[in-house]
Amino acid sequence: MATDAITGLAALLLATAFVMVTADTNSDDVTALNTLYTTLHSPWQLTSWVSQNGDPCGQSWLGITCSNSRVIAIKLPGMGLGGTLGYNMNILTALTELDMSNNNLGGNDIPYNLPPNLERLNLEKNNFTGTLPYSISHMATLKYLKLGHNQVSNVNVEFNQLTNLTTLDLSYNTFSGTLPESFSSLTTLTTLYLQNNRFTGTLGVLSDLPLTDLNVANNQFSGWIPEKLKSIGNLQTSGNSFSNSPATPQATPPQRPSPTRNPTDSNNSHSTDSKNNPSSGSNGGNVGVSDGGKRKVGGGGVAGIVISLVVLGAMLAFFVIKWKSMRRQHEEDLEKNVPLTHLASGKFKQLRPMNTVSPAGKEGLQRTVSMNLKPPSKIGFHKSSDKNDHLNKSVETKKTNLSSIRATAYTVADLQMATESFSTNNMIGEGTFGRVYRGQLSNQKVLAVKKINSSTLPTNPSDFFIELVANISKLNHPNLSELKGYCAEHGQCLLAYDFYRNGSLHDFLHLSDGYNEPLSWNSRVKIALGSARALEYLHETCVPSVIHKNFKSANILLDTELNPHVSDCGFADLIPNQELQESDENSGYRAPEVAMSGQYSEKSDVYSFGVVMLELLTGRKAFDSSRPWSQQWLARWAAPQLHDIEALEQMVDPALEGLYLAKSLSRFADAIALCLQAEPEFRPPMSEVVQSLLRLVQRSGVRAVELADSRRRHES
Template sequence: MALILARLYAVAALNTLFTSLNSPGQLKGWQANGGDPCGESWQGITCSGAGVTAIKLSNLGLSGNLAYNMNNLGSLVELDMSQNSLGGGNQIEYNLPTIKLERLNLAGNQFGGNIPYSIFSMSNLKYLNLNHNQLQGNMTDVFSNLYSLSTLDLSFNSLTGDLPQSFTGLSSLKQLYLQNNQFTGYINVLANLPLNDLNVANNRFTGWIPSQLKKINSLQTDGNSWSTGPAPPPPPYTAPPPPNRGPDQNGSSNSGGKSGISGGAIAGIIISLLVVGAVVAFFMIKRRKRKSARAAHFEQHQPFTSFASNEVKDVPYMKPIEEPTTIDIESLASPASVSLKPPSKIASHKSFDDDDFLNKPVAKKSNTIPIKATVYSVADLQMATDSFNFDNLVGEGTFGRVYRAQFNDGKVLAIKKLDSTVMPFQSSDDFAELISNISKLHHPNLNELVGYCMEHGQHLLVYDFHRNGSLHDLLHLSDEYSKPLSWNSRVKIALGSARALEYLHEICSPSIVHKNFKSSNILLDSEFNPHLSDAGLASFIPDAEFQAAEQSAGYTAPEVDMTGQYTLKSDVYSFGVVMLELLTGRRPFDSSRPRSEQSLVRWATPQLHDIDALDRMVDPALKGLYPAKSLSRFADVLALCVQPEPEFRPPMSEVVQALVRLVQRANMTKRMLDGDTSRRADDQDQDFI
């Protein structure tokens, strides 16, 4: 049965590939539906038994793209689509076959973007050729698992940045071609590789060419900015190499006459240094213990510094879309990045002399933090919420309660009253730093900060109010009179939410881990555009404390439960869980269901690649009004996101691109993307077919 399913999946992948290549007539035997690629001898296909082991379609004038389900070709050993016109500037399909692939050749095409992350999983890969494409950007660290790779050719692209550290693990690499890119930095990571051929010409490398590489027979390094002076000296306290002068007439090594130092003298110097060092270390340790005790007392009386320093750079303000009527599937560009800095050290971490510590006053932080948000008084917010009346309570989450606020000018906003037990601010400066940072986050799919209040010890945040509430409520708490979300709206919500995470992960600098991505934090406006809430708040709280405070059963990645550490990849996992909610209509964890179905991820993931089972998993509220192909592609994306191993989950930029391609392939019209809920669901889904 397994062999039959594998064969069906392989045929489906080749059918999709034929369509993605614009159904070229020059591919003899190929079909858009069904067929037998092995028994009917499709052009360029090699089989072993019932498995497709090679696809060789080089130099045939092909256009279009690779198939989205190439990973279904589980027996594929070689894929050669070189010297065509594939890609059209789009990124290489991330869902490449990984299990047995040994040779991947996509050279001489028009692929853009970066190197696909799925290459990380190709542990059997021996040959990778992506030359003469339009690849760009810094290389992601995808090479650490490619121990069998012997040839790597990335030449004639527009790749930038330093060479990734994972290059040092390419223990079988013999040929490396990086010429005609825009790489920068040093090439020291290549020093100990077993290279026979190396070409790094016409880049922007600097520094010195390691001496090990100069021994390579075929070495090309022209067109870089190499340092011409002597190589840097060895690190301090490292003895220089002995002079190579050969033995003297007595058979002993010549030390250079009177200027030399005997071995006994060197030993004496070393012993003396060790003794002096030990004495100095003893007194330093004693002194540090005294200062630590004082510093601990001092720290208890100083304010806690939040997740960003005072010197936060201003960024251009990007006005939120007031009437977001369409999703721009053509543009993947994100707004200007926000510059956040790591935690600044509080005063007690600084080293003081004892006299300085005892006699000099400690300067307090000056509150010069730039904040671009409206300041509200407690009285204003009390009046707008009827003294935070229970009737105006619209939600309660990890960080506190949220109230609906109606102001005199008719404006309706949402007030988040922060829970002091979760976010304990030691001073107004701490809260001001937090406000400064989250006020700089601007993206159409973020719930942006409007204002704040910090009077009388209160810490309140003011956000836009979205009338359709949260995705969680719409999926799980709607009554029988509520109209369910159409399939189009679900795809739209997934794509917008993915773009919000992509902004936090890959546009903000440094990256922001949301830590609390879940359907209750995805707010929907009147046109069902998603707005991710709580961005930047969890960064203020250490991982261990946040894990103890949050209650997101079913959303947390396995590694967070094991290590307590949140990462970009744990956010990707949580995003996959939300996609599962959109697909099935089920809660991430539901104790009312049979034990085997309580955990949504555990129940759903084994069925995501079974077409019949997938059809049974779909939210009954859709009443069958969804396109099978779109559903399958949606399931493929989320399956990658909820993989148990974090290194196998794609970055959010690849998730965004996959969902964009899903929308493009489904031929959604702009009318569909407007989210026009007045149309009948069955009429809407005609646009997918």
């Protein structure tokens, strides 16, 4: 009996263990649902849900459907839930249905990081505002999208990839503007609800869709309803400004051209129009002008007028083009006698005057630096009876533009001699915009010469380059790499900066040469503070603000006192966004919304700054393919552990050898966590980051760490 009891107990334990194993939910899914529970304000209605760990599949969490340990559906309609959706729902890669309709969610935008493989998404009857997330553009499996009864105002979605979508409900929002052209790609769409918005324009983009149910009532549409749409069984169009005319050029297919006629033969014109257009005798859009009560001038007369206007317009355009060609030739003749450096195009975004900046000093003190950042004068096109005088004034204005550049104009020969004809032996780096060479001038001054790839510049690179130089030369802050000179001769586009012997922060942290000692904790905080001040200046002092787009440790240069100088500022707008995203290294600094939409902002710079702070904290690279897959992207691996004291201490760079204060470390980690928020609106402005780092220096006794570090070096 005892043996049977033991056997039965063992079987029961085995069965229980089997159930527990099969019930375990995928860890990513658990993390996402824990976050969702927290951002929903931990509502009591969600029985069995918890904010940490748990087993959604095995414990049958309310509204959760699972398959093979993966969460495949979340259905929580009409639960009275508040808060918003989780910021990391994109890791629910097996989720095919998300129904959070008829709740009180929102108060802000729908999050970017939606589950990527959804087939059904229902967020109707909530309080979402702002813009539809661009991430919806990539949901190729989506069939059912309901977002009605919210307060969303901007579409911002490309529908080209949503070729499986059958139902789209955007009704009862505040959308405005014309319908997206990409609507025409919705080749499986049968149901479309757009009522009670502020859409304008026409419905032409919907003409060829297989719609069986269309509601566009109570908008601001105009024009004509396409004939194909009139055959829809369930069509509602009231409350718009559609034309009642039955025949329109937009709504009817083009007719066969009429035979050539003598304009004076009105009888022949009338008979021909009657044969080719049976509706011409009615009110089919013809202009009726009585002629003694016997005949009317119909569509042919209108066509004749239109043709005459077209011919007249063509002749006028010909003379305008001819005049511009002659003028351009004259300008080119003038420019043959004007140096290239005297030309500027005026096509770049200008910086308005700035008054003061707050540079980073060694003691954390602020000082005021006055600057004259008046933008170059734009070329004025004024009426003049003398065309030559007008052209001369234009050239003089371009010279004035050039005179505003506060940097030395070098010749190609100067920089060729300095770099030994751009010898590979003098190449010190290669970045997004070109290669960088060490150059020594005849006066022994050492420069870093950046040779810009002309392929990264738009058409007429020389003119654009001059404007680029003018804009960059206005940036003036102690923690920026200052432009010292430039060269724009013989098709060359060269920029000259101060040369920093300590190289970049990336090299200092990750490429040990056996000569540099590891950065102390005090130096790391100092570098973070100075870099933060540089971004604060770009974002909040420059008008208009300057977005860096390519902020990373390789673009933070260190002088002999380890003060940071941020490089590559002022010309990221010259290249398409996606070109900055190609390498895995750059992807380590990329904010989630940039990965989704390719669109950069000040808040995406803040995220990149948070990644650089992580590098300073851990000594690890932003992306490191040599590490295990879960640790390759530094931000993804480290961010969830920043508030775990034990995990944080394990993450600290071993090179620090424990020489830091726990409070200082904790506050540094807090600042990182704020910068790495998945939602851009939750990230602080750089001025707040600067203040938090200043408080860290003032309260956490960095000086004590510096003394301990000096003692260690003395003993060694």
